[in-house]
Amino acid sequence: MSWKHPVPPISDDERRGRLKRLQERLSEQNIQGLLLGSxxxxxxxxxxxxxxxxRLVGALVTPDAVTYVVPGFEQSRVESLRHLPGEIVVWQEDQSSAELVARLMPQGGKxxxxxALPLFVYHQLAHVFGADRLVDGGPFIRGLRLRKSQNEIALIKYAMGLTLEVHRRAHAMIKPGVKSSExxxxxxxxxxxxxxxGSSFxxxxxGVATSLPHGADGDQTYQPGDVVLVDTxxxxxxxHSDLTRTYVMEEPTPEFAAAWAIEREAQQAVFDxxxxxxxxxSLDDAARAVLARHGLGPDYAVPGLPHRAGHGLGMEIxxxxxxxxxxQTVLQPGMCFSNEPMIVYPNRxxxxxxxxxxMSAEGPRWFTEPAKGPTEPFA
Incomplete structure (x- = not known):
């Protein structure tokens, strides 16, 4: 793998450590195997x-092994890709991948x-195993992925820095007449x-399209005085990296300047x-308390904050x-999440x-410094 960045990619040693912790949890809970999908x-x-x-391509993790479950015609492709060592077992087009997984499991084992497996895979497995032998593996998986290592945090931080620089370049190229698609x-x-x-999204x-949290259909053309929202x-x-900036290119109206200040206040309240x-x-509560003091909301009503104040980030956005x-999840070192208590003024x-x-061992840390003002999107 060609790697040209100053932060290292995730090593196989780190993955082996993850796998060991997963296998330990399976043993503790008397779960004989866990099936990872694509x-x-x-x-x-x-x-x-x-x-x-x-077609199911995945890995069966047991307390002492990893076995890759692969369509026969894809075996050579899987062998060519980077992955931790493990036996590759195949199923053919006229065979059942669920029955293959069952043969690899001990009789009666959970x-x-x-x-994140598709529902059709669950139904196939339930038909072969019986639903009572199938267990939600989410708590095992998510519990391990929830707290990031220093290497993971370094990768995210570097990716955030790349995207922040892209935001700077985009801000510099926006001129009257430019299309959003451009x-x-x-x-x-x-x-x-x-x-x-490239961009992951x-x-x-x-203008008015900024009042739609995930954007409007079709192309738009920037006109002087428009509010600009860029999320990428x-x-x-x-x-993943994931950053949003909202600003105007000219002198802001008093209404926009006041609203921008409330948004920044709410964002800071989440951080604090x-x-x-x-x-x-409690972080979501802190954002809504700021908005309520300014007469916005309440709850999810608009003008106000129509969605949650943030989301976790890692290998999924x-x-x-x-x-x-x-x-009621309690914040612990290694957790990473967005801070985005968006304020929506419908049709405006x-x-x-x-x-x-x-979250560091000492408390919260920014991946990127917040925006400075309504016409200054960078610190």
Whole structure:
């Protein structure tokens, strides 16, 4: 694998450590095996990257081994890809992958399932095993993925830095008459220029379209005075960046300047509340308390914050821990999540300032410094 970045990719030693911890948890819970599908968890534990399809490609993890389950015609392809060592067993097109998994399991043993497996795989397994032998493997998997290592945090931080620089370049190229599609294409090119494999996603909205949290259909053209919202990210060794900036290019109206200040205040309140031992739900509460003091909301009503205040980030762009009302998950070192208490003013504009936080042993740390002002999107 060609690697040209100053931070190291995830090593096989780190993956072996992850796998060992997973196997220990299976033994503790008397679960005889856990089936990983073609998901981010397969990559997390084994290093194997595979696009999901109607055919099962995965890995059966038992307390003392890893066995890859692969269609026969894909065996040579899997052998050529990076992955931790393990036996590869195959099933042919006229055979059942579920029956193969059953033969690899001890008689009567319980099988944990990757919580991102497709429903059709579950139904096939339930038919062969019986539903009572199938166990939700999500708690085992998510519990391990929830707290990032220093290497994972370094990868995310570096990816965030790439995307922040792309934001700077995009801000500099936005001029009257430019189309949102042109900005999207430019952002992808700049991510590639900085060593990422392009944008993993990109939302560029102008004017009223900024009031739609995930953007409007169709192309838009920037006009002087429009509010600009740019939300984009890339991936580095599977780990995501994700940053949003909202600003105006000219002197802001008093209404926009005031709204922008409230958004930044709410974002800072989330950061200040993000202390070790606090619950994820309390961070969402902190953001809504700021909005309520300014007459916004309440709850999910708009003008106000119509969604959760943040989401976890790692190998999936949205993963645990979710910064949402009522979530009793306690913040611990290694947790990483977004801070984006967007304010929506329907049919007028929206403001989302999105930076991410990682929890250090001393408390919250920014991956990127927040925006400075309504016309100054960078610190």
């Amino acid at each position: 998901t981010e968890s397969l990559r997390y534990f084994t290093g194997l990257v595979w696009q999901a399809s109607e 099988l944990g399932l990757d919580d 900005v999207v294409r430019f952002i992808d090119e700049q991510h590639r220029a900085l060593g990422a494999s 990109c939302i560029v909205s102008f 990210g890339c991936r580095l060794d599977g780990y 509340a993000a202390q070790l031992g606090a619950t994820c739900g 949205h993963e645990e821990p979710y910064i949402v009302r009522g979530n 504009f929206g403001i989302r300032l999105e930076d991410h936080i990682y």
